[in-house]
Amino acid sequence: KAGVTQTPRxxxxxxxxxxxxxxxxxxxxxxxxxxxxxxxxxLQFLFEYFSETQRxxxxxxxxxxxxxxxxxxxxxxVSTLELGDSALYLCASSALYRGPEAFFGQGTRLTVx
Amino acid sequence: GExxxxxxxxxxxxxxxxxxxxxxxxxSASNYxxxxxxxLGKRPQLIIDIRSNVGEKKDQRIAVTLNKTxxxxxxxxxxxxxxxxxxxxxxxxxxxxxxxxxIFGKGTKLSVKP
Numbered sequence: 001k002a003g004v005t006q007t008p009r010x011x012x013x014x015x016x017x018x019x020x021x022x023x024x025x026x027x028x029x030x031x032x033x034x035x036x037x038x039x040x041x042x043l044q045f046l047f048e049y050f051s052e053t054q055r056x057x058x059x060x061x062x063x064x065x066x067x068x069x070x071x072x073x074x075x076x077x078v079s080t081l082e083l084g085d086s087a088l089y090l091c092a093s094s095a096l097y098r099g100p101e102a103f104f105g106q107g108t109r110l111t112v113x
Numbered sequence: 114g115e116x117x118x119x120x121x122x123x124x125x126x127x128x129x130x131x132x133x134x135x136x137x138x139x140x141s142a143s144n145y146x147x148x149x150x151x152x153l154g155k156r157p158q159l160i161i162d163i164r165s166n167v168g169e170k171k172d173q174r175i176a177v178t179l180n181k182t183x184x185x186x187x188x189x190x191x192x193x194x195x196x197x198x199x200x201x202x203x204x205x206x207x208x209x210x211x212x213x214x215x216i217f218g219k220g221t222k223l224s225v226k227p
Contacts (some may be wrong), residue, residue: 011165033214040192043157043202043217056214058206059114090156092216099143102215 004105018079021108023082025072025093033102034066034073035090038046046089048086049074081112089093117205119218127226132190134221136203139184141166145206146153146179146186152199161188183193192226 005024013019025032034046038060045058049068064074072093078085088109119136126132138146144165149157163170163177165187170177174193179186186205190197200222205216 035217042219043204045207045214045216046212058214101147101159101162102160104149106156 004091004103006013006089006091006105006108008108009106010109010111012113013081015081015083015112018077019080019081019110020075020077021089021090021091021110023074023076023093023105025074025091026095026103029093029095031066031096032062032072033089033092033094034074034076035092036060038086039049039105043090046076074093078110083112084112087113114215115143115205115207117203117216119217119221121204121221122219123222123224125195125224125226128193128195130193132188132189132193132223133183133199134201134203134223135185136187136218138142138182138205138216139183139200140207140216141184143205143207143216147204148175148176149200149202149204149217150199151220152160159201161186161215190223193223195225195227198223 007022031050033048035043037043048056050069051092060100063079068074088107094102117138150160151157163179167198174191176189200220202220203218207214
């Protein structure tokens with residue numbers, strides 16, 4: 001069974017630009033959560049999608065948004081990039097009906113210059 | 114807001130010794146507590162978890178204990194090996210665990226010296 005896949009693995013963007021990251025969950029998993037990982041703040045919850053609906057949102061500005069498609073693949077978008085958005089963005093998928101275990105993708109390393 | 118505190122932030126042990134990492138959580142509704150191991154440049158890997166109706170769970174050299182009254186849970190690694198060196202994160206579910214979102218501690222960097 002394929003694991004959680006995130007694309008791209010690395011991105012370099014300029015301040016003010018926008019970026020879209022993609023996450024394909026484990027087959028059969030309908031919940032996708034996104035996290036921002038930085039050395040100072042650790043793993044911080046961005047939002048969670050289940051059956052194409054955002055169920056929870058963390059404490060991030062409105063520049064961070066996401067969506068989920070009918071095949072459970074999810075995208076997150078960051079607009080008007082700031083230097084402080086440089087981080088590793090991780091997504092995790094869960095089956096939920098089998099239990100809350102969350103499995104992470106390898107992440108997308110975003111660098112804003 | 115809800116949070117998870119994790120201690121210590123760094124831990125250095127000799128090979129063969131035990132290591133203990135402790136976490137406290139604030140959300141009384143939390144009922145699922147996973148632990149993740151993250152090696153340098155890799156994704157966090159789920160190594161063990163515990164649910165609120167259980168006080169202790171073991172898997173070979175690792176164990177987790179939970180005290181719901183005190184809102185504490187801990188990871189215990191016995192007979193540590195150099196390959197145990199990594200950053201370990203504890204987490205607690207939000208919203209009762211039926212939803213896929215976790216609050217993470219800030220991590221513990223474990224170094225096991227040969």
